[in-house]
Amino acid sequence: MTGHQAGAGHGKSGRTMTTEHGDERDLGRSLRLLWGDRTRPPRGRPPALDLGRIVAAAVEVADELAVTEGLEALSMRSIANRLGIGTMSLYRYVPGKSELLDLMLDHVVEPHERDVLDGLGWREILSADAHGHWRLCLDHPWYPFVDQSRPLLGPNSLRGLDQLIGALRPFGPDDRSLMMVIGVQYDYVNGAARGHINERRAVARTGVTNEEFWAEQAPTLESALRGGAFPTMADLDPHAFDFSQEQLFEFGLSRLHEGFASVFDGPAGQGRAGAG
Amino acid sequence: MTGHQAGAGHGKSGRTMTTEHGDERDLGRSLRLLWGDRTRPPRGRPPALDLGRIVAAAVEVADELAVTEGLEALSMRSIANRLGIGTMSLYRYVPGKSELLDLMLDHVVEPHERDVLDGLGWREILSADAHGHWRLCLDHPWYPFVDQSRPLLGPNSLRGLDQLIGALRPFGPDDRSLMMVIGVQYDYVNGAARGHINERRAVARTGVTNEEFWAEQAPTLESALRGGAFPTMADLDPHAFDFSQEQLFEFGLSRLHEGFASVFDGPAGQGRAGAG
DNA sequence: CCCATTTCGCGTATGCCATACGCAAATTAG
DNA sequence: CTAATTTGCGTATGGCATACGCGAAATGGG
Numbered sequence: 001m002t003g004h005q006a007g008a009g010h011g012k013s014g015r016t017m018t019t020e021h022g023d024e025r026d027l028g029r030s031l032r033l034l035w036g037d038r039t040r041p042p043r044g045r046p047p048a049l050d051l052g053r054i055v056a057a058a059v060e061v062a063d064e065l066a067v068t069e070g071l072e073a074l075s076m077r078s079i080a081n082r083l084g085i086g087t088m089s090l091y092r093y094v095p096g097k098s099e100l101l102d103l104m105l106d107h108v109v110e111p112h113e114r115d116v117l118d119g120l121g122w123r124e125i126l127s128a129d130a131h132g133h134w135r136l137c138l139d140h141p142w143y144p145f146v147d148q149s150r151p152l153l154g155p156n157s158l159r160g161l162d163q164l165i166g167a168l169r170p171f172g173p174d175d176r177s178l179m180m181v182i183g184v185q186y187d188y189v190n191g192a193a194r195g196h197i198n199e200r201r202a203v204a205r206t207g208v209t210n211e212e213f214w215a216e217q218a219p220t221l222e223s224a225l226r227g228g229a230f231p232t233m234a235d236l237d238p239h240a241f242d243f244s245q246e247q248l249f250e251f252g253l254s255r256l257h258e259g260f261a262s263v264f265d266g267p268a269g270q271g272r273a274g275a276g
Numbered sequence: 277m278t279g280h281q282a283g284a285g286h287g288k289s290g291r292t293m294t295t296e297h298g299d300e301r302d303l304g305r306s307l308r309l310l311w312g313d314r315t316r317p318p319r320g321r322p323p324a325l326d327l328g329r330i331v332a333a334a335v336e337v338a339d340e341l342a343v344t345e346g347l348e349a350l351s352m353r354s355i356a357n358r359l360g361i362g363t364m365s366l367y368r369y370v371p372g373k374s375e376l377l378d379l380m381l382d383h384v385v386e387p388h389e390r391d392v393l394d395g396l397g398w399r400e401i402l403s404a405d406a407h408g409h410w411r412l413c414l415d416h417p418w419y420p421f422v423d424q425s426r427p428l429l430g431p432n433s434l435r436g437l438d439q440l441i442g443a444l445r446p447f448g449p450d451d452r453s454l455m456m457v458i459g460v461q462y463d464y465v466n467g468a469a470r471g472h473i474n475e476r477r478a479v480a481r482t483g484v485t486n487e488e489f490w491a492e493q494a495p496t497l498e499s500a501l502r503g504g505a506f507p508t509m510a511d512l513d514p515h516a517f518d519f520s521q522e523q524l525f526e527f528g529l530s531r532l533h534e535g536f537a538s539v540f541d542g543p544a545g546q547g548r549a550g551a552g
Numbered sequence: 553c554c555c556a557t558t559t560c561g562c563g564t565a566t567g568c569c570a571t572a573c574g575c576a577a578a579t580t581a582g
Numbered sequence: 583c584t585a586a587t588t589t590g591c592g593t594a595t596g597g598c599a600t601a602c603g604c605g606a607a608a609t610g611g612g
Contacts, residue, residue, distance in 0.1 A: 035496055044588025045578040072348075075569060086591040088571080097570070149474035150489050153497060158506055166508035175513035184528035191467030198425035213426050220311055221429060230434055232442035237451035252460035258538060259531030320559025321607040351598060362562040364600080373599070 033099065034106055034154040049083065051093050055103045057082045059140065062104065066142035066197075068204045074142070101146055106154025108140050117167035122264045123257050125167045126181075130189050130253055137193030144190040144197070171264045181260055188256060189249075196245035214241075309375065310382055310430040325359065327369050331379045333358045335416065338380065342418035342473075344480045350418070377422055382430025384416050393443035398540045399533050401443045402457075406465050406529055413469030420466040420473070447540045457536055464532055465525075472521035490517075 033051060040046075058079045065073040076097060080087040094100045112132060117125050137144045151157065161182075168178055203209060208216075225234040243251075309327060316322075334355045341349040352373060356363040370376045388408060393401050413420045427433065437458075444454055479485055484492075501510040519527075 035500065041588070043580070043586075045580095045590080047589065072569095076571085077569080080591095088591050088593095089589080091571070092589060092591090147474045149471060150478050150486075153493065155500070158497075158500065158509065162506040162509045165512065169508065175516035176519060179516045180519060180524055180527045181531075183524050184531065187467040187471055187524075187528070188464055191463040191470075194467075195425060195463055198423045202426050210426075217429065221434075224311065224431070224434065230438040232445065233434065233438045236441065240451035240455045243452065243456060248456055248459050248463075251456050252463070252532075255457075255460060255535030255539070256528075256532055257535065259533065259535035262534060263531070317559070319557070319609065321561080321609090323560065348598095352600080353598080356562095364562045364564095365560080367600070368560060368562090 033094070033103060034152060047092065049085070049089075049093065051103070054079070054083065054090065054093050055100070055107045058100055059104050059107055062142045063140055066140070068201055070201075071142045071145055102152045103154075105143070105146060105148070105151070106156050108136065108143060109154075109156040109160055111156060111160035111163055117163065120167070122168055122171040122260070125164070126185060126257060126260065127253070129164055130185055133186065133189045134193055134249065137190065137197065141197045141200070144193045148190075173263050177263050181263055185256065188252065192245065192249040192252060196249065199245055309370070309379060310428060323368065325361070325365075325369065327379070330355070330359065330366065330369050331376070331383045334376055335380050335383055338418045339416055342416070344477055346477075347418045347421055378428045379430075381419070381422060381424070381427070382432050384412065384419060385430075385432040385436055387432060387436035387439055393439065396443070398444055398447040398536070401440070402461060402533060402536065403529070405440055406461055409462065409465045410469055410525065413466065413473065417473045417476070420469045424466075449539050453539050457539055461529075461532065464528065468521065468525040468528060472525065475521055 038051075058074070061078050061082050062071065062074045065078070076090055077087045079100075080090055090100075094103070112128070117128065120128070153161075164182060165175075165178060168181075169175075173181070199210070202213075224230065228234075314327075334350070337354050337358050338347065338350045341354070352366055353363045355376075356366055366376075370379070388404070393404065396404070429437075440458060441451075441454060444457075445451075449457070475486070478489075500506065504510075
């Protein structure tokens with residue numbers, strides 16, 4: 001869930017702001033759209049498109065825009081243009097942008113085959129899920145910015161959840177702990193992906209690499225450090241920040257999984273510490 | 277970030293989209309604003325305000341709006357109105373909204389006293405930091421939605437980082453690992469806070485409680501489950517989702533800290549599993 | 553003491569957004 | 583063939599960031 005202004009205005013403008021959505025979208029309507037109920041009244045003029053085509057186009061446009069801008073850059077007009085129709089025509093298929101986002105979310109989630117998870121340990125299952133989620137976020141760089149509190153459970157997301165829970169359930173914890181594990185990992189991956197995407201965007205939009213960015217701040221920082229107010233920072237290893245967002249993601253994921261050991265294997269913690 | 281829609285338009289409208297910013301804001305200018313360089317030319321008409329007052333007002337307005345809406349609801353006009361000045365007057369003090377966000381970020385961060393962290397173990401230090409960060413997010417419900425890739429390091433955030441690193445450094449790991457630990461925790465807390473805030477917002481804006489929300493989805497879900505396509509979900513403990521976002525946050529934080537043990541105490545992992 | 557200079561306050565204009573509303577076109581039941 | 587129905591979508595409304603330029607305010611130099 002994400003919205004915002006992005007390239008708004010003109011010239012210099014500023015940062016990409018990510019819209020997250022969260023309004024009072026018509027829940028019932030969204031559900032009906034998600035789960036079918038396509039009853040075409042054979043009465044009047046037949047529709048030129050169908051919902052699927054619209055959602056696909058929206059995802060397509062969002063995927064392109066979100067590389068450099070945020071979800072805010074996804075406008076109803078841009079979607080309509082892609083489809084070669086008038087902007088307002090979209091509203092014949094979808095109540096509003098929010099509901100369209102709901103549909104996009106479920107559209108984009110493709111659960112892995114159940115077989116893939118068979119025979120794996122809980123670490124590998126969680127790892128596979130996390131990396132699938134991570135890839136999903138990178139492929140659709142608007143995804144982790146959408147507000148997913150109160151998600152509309154569509155067929156795809158429901159299937160994914162079903163498979164994940166099913167695969168993990170044999171490993172012991174009660175259902176509630178399991179859901180918390182899944183929730184924590186989901187939030188973590190989303191957050192890490194956001195970081196990665198934001199950084200990629202910054203480079204794509206400004207043309208300024210990370211190194212150049214820090215170089216620009218360096219003089220100010222150094223003079224601040226020289227002031228003696230920040231003793232620790234002053235003698236920090238200059239390579240302390242030499243890691244990529246991917247590395248950070250993997251690092252955190254490993255830590256998290258080590259922490260999950262007490263949930264799956266019991267508090268004793270007989271799990272191999274470094275394992276993936 | 278977010279041009280959007282939020283309360284946009286009128287009536288029903290939809291979800292809140294959260295702006296995150298990320299444009300090519302004028303880095304040098306922001307830095308100069310952050311670190312002083314207030315040289316008043318005694319030449320012409322004296323300014324009626326100062327930057328501090330503007331930033332404070334912006335934070336004030338954002339704090340109020342972000343409870344129910346997102347950052348997208350924070351407009352230059354609303355800030356100007358709060359100050360009783362014309363919208364465009366703001367641009368005499370700040371190059372644009374993005375830079376104002378930069379200043380707001382540093383304004384809002386108040387590092388704890390160094391003493392507070394003295395004599396604590398790494399778990400307690402990290403825990404204190406995480407909870408401070410968590411509270412910060414709840415107090416300023418726009419904070420965790422701002423794009424913090426490439427943060428402008430202002431005096432406050434720099435001091436906070438300095439203290440945290442200083443407190444943790446004695447516990448062993450190299451500076452790079454330490455920064456990764458801090459980075460992972462930062463991302464995690466932000467993510468958890470976003471979840472909590474999003475949920476709070478949904479209730480505040482729609483008046484629909486979580487229970488009511490799920491009750492509304494229940495019929496659709498149940499009929500889907502009855503279809504047999506989701507066997508695992510179908511016999512899930514009905515209380516599996518009975519936990520709050522705070523509980524989820526604490527749970528995940530504990531897991532994370534258990535996972536950090538291998539970084540601080542070595543891979544053997546002699547840390548007590550459940551400790552806080 | 554007055555004015556040229558400098559800086560500030562901010563009204564107005566531009567172009568973008570979501571979307572309410574209503575009409576005209578398309579289709580079909582009778 | 584016509585009335586009923588439904589779609590396509592132009593137009594209008596109100597909001598947003600912000601570029602631009604004018605008149606106002608304050609001061610230093612004469």
